[in-house]
């Protein structure tokens with residue numbers, strides 16, 4: 001038995017060291033891999049913003065302290081197991097000397113942890129204050145985020161449009177801050193907005209506005225997800241944050257601002273779209289469609305995915321979606337309209353022109 005007890009803390013220690021090494025390696029590799037393509041890493045070990053870096057460093061510090069404590073205690077345990085093990089030379093019924101009370105030891109294990117907790121508390125407060133200062137410094141861009149079951153509406157009041165599921169922000173460069181202040185609200189239940197590489201989680205609560213700041217100097221497409229269970233498609237509400245240089249961001253704004261194109265070639269599809277219940281839930285700016293229950297479709301084809309990340313945005317998937325959304329995203333709040341196939345095709349042809 002002593003043999004087994006000796007092994008176990010050492011094995012755990014080795015495993016912890018291996019995990020730490022792996023974490024270090026993967027973080028470095030991920031930072032190196034960050035490119036302009038969609039970055040699927042949803043890892044707090046590859047921070048790409050000041051606040052995510054602060055959280056990451058705080059995590060490493062807490063981890064280091066916890067590992068140090070583990071080493072001290074496991075070491076003392078290991079030492080005691082070996083040093084005071086039964087050697088077979090003491091009579092079985094003879095007790096070792098019983099010692100009660102030691103002021104020095106009592107003090108050590110009271111004051112030690114107290115100091116550690118105090119130090120951690122002060123560091124956390126410093127991080128909170130720093131994040132708070134960052135949030136009140138001159139913001140560049142205001143975005144209203146409204147969470148829905150199960151998609152995200154990103155509204156740009158300054159520019160007068162809504163861009164569902166894809167949040168575009170300018171990157172911070174040598175001349176400008178690309179800081180975006182998000183004001184988060186929910187249309188239904190509690191959600192949580194989380195883009196691990198850019199910031200911590202923020203709850204999105206109906207009727208209660210929370211704010212957070214996103215900022216990064218690295219252009220890229222950062223993925224995030226809802227981090228509070230909100231129903232059947234909780235996992236089906238992808239956040240794509242497109243961080244792009246100032247000029248690209250301005251070009252994107254310019255492309256999103258105009259009303260929808262009016263292509264006479266798809267007049268039948270537009271008529272079918274407007275004659276059905278589509279218009280009660282969706283907005284297509286420049287047309288009578290002004291519903292707000294579902295995502296704005298004015299520039300639908302500028303987006304990479306449909307159904308908040310459940311499928312690529314292409315003709316085949318749009319056909320499936322318009323025929324019966326429940327086959328693409330079970331549980332979503334858009335019902336099958338039971339349209340004849342030729343109407344579905346006409347509507348999709350129309351949607352495909354909404355660039």
Ligand code: CUA
Nearest residue numbers: 191226228230
């Ligand atoms: Cu929204 Cu979980």
